[in-house]
Amino acid sequence: xxxxxxxxxxxxxxKRQSVAFWCNPISGHATLYWYQQxxxxxxxxxxxxxxxxxxxxxxxxxxxxxxxxxxxVDSTLKIQPAKLEDSAVYLCASSRPRLLGxxxxxxxxxxxxxx
Amino acid sequence: KQEVTQxxxxxxxxxxxxxxxxCSFTDSAIYNLQWFRQDPGKGLTSxxxxxxxxxxxxxxxxxxxxxxSSGRSTLYIAASQPGDSATxxxxxxxxxxxQLIWGAGTKLIxxx
Numbered sequence: 001x002x003x004x005x006x007x008x009x010x011x012x013x014x015k016r017q018s019v020a021f022w023c024n025p026i027s028g029h030a031t032l033y034w035y036q037q038x039x040x041x042x043x044x045x046x047x048x049x050x051x052x053x054x055x056x057x058x059x060x061x062x063x064x065x066x067x068x069x070x071x072x073v074d075s076t077l078k079i080q081p082a083k084l085e086d087s088a089v090y091l092c093a094s095s096r097p098r099l100l101g102x103x104x105x106x107x108x109x110x111x112x113x114x115x
Numbered sequence: 116k117q118e119v120t121q122x123x124x125x126x127x128x129x130x131x132x133x134x135x136x137x138c139s140f141t142d143s144a145i146y147n148l149q150w151f152r153q154d155p156g157k158g159l160t161s162x163x164x165x166x167x168x169x170x171x172x173x174x175x176x177x178x179x180x181x182x183x184s185s186g187r188s189t190l191y192i193a194a195s196q197p198g199d200s201a202t203x204x205x206x207x208x209x210x211x212x213x214q215l216i217w218g219a220g221t222k223l224i225x226x227x
Contacts, residue, residue: 004158042119042204042217043159056214091158103149104215106158 025094
């Protein structure tokens with residue numbers, strides 16, 4: 001089966017500019033996650049969707065970050081305006097619904113550098 | 116608040132050695148624990164998942180153990196190869212809210 005697809009893979013922007021990342025999860029996976037991973041650290045959950053509803057966005061900086069999953073399939077994460085500390089890799093992941101014993105599958109990430 | 120710690124942060128060993136990576140957690144009320152591998156410039160790949168009721172899981176040269184009472188998990192890699200070089204992360208899923216709490220990872224280098 002096809003894996004989690006993310007684009008773009010790499011993006012360099014200036015601070016205060018905006019950027020958007022796209023994710024297409026594995027077919028049939030109702031749960032979709034966006035993580036932020038700063039170099040040398042573990043991933044930090046930004047937002048979790050179950051179908052097109054938000055399950056957890058407690059760590060999403062809502063003044064500058066937004067995410068949507070309008071049709072319960074693919075998702076977009078936006079940052080506006082970007083700050084230097086947003087430089088990180090943004091990982092999208094998906095998993096089957098309600099089967100929490102199953103693992104989650106990650107995309108290869110979108111690498112953001114803010115200069 | 117759950118804290119997941121992985122020590123050491125980096126490890127370098129000669130090819131062929133057996134090695135152990137450590138993961139410790141402060142709250143034993145976990146649903147499961149997973150070990151992941153991350154290659155440079157790549158996403159995370161799941162290696163092993165241990166349910167809270169299990170003691171260990173094996174896949175090929177990898178064996179992961181879980182001791183909930185002591186808050187520890189180990190990932191054992193037998194007969195290490197240069198291709199095993201990567202960062203290894205553990206993550207625990209909490210029983211209370213099903214959140215995944217991550218360690219910062221151990222960067223492993225296998226020298227040919």
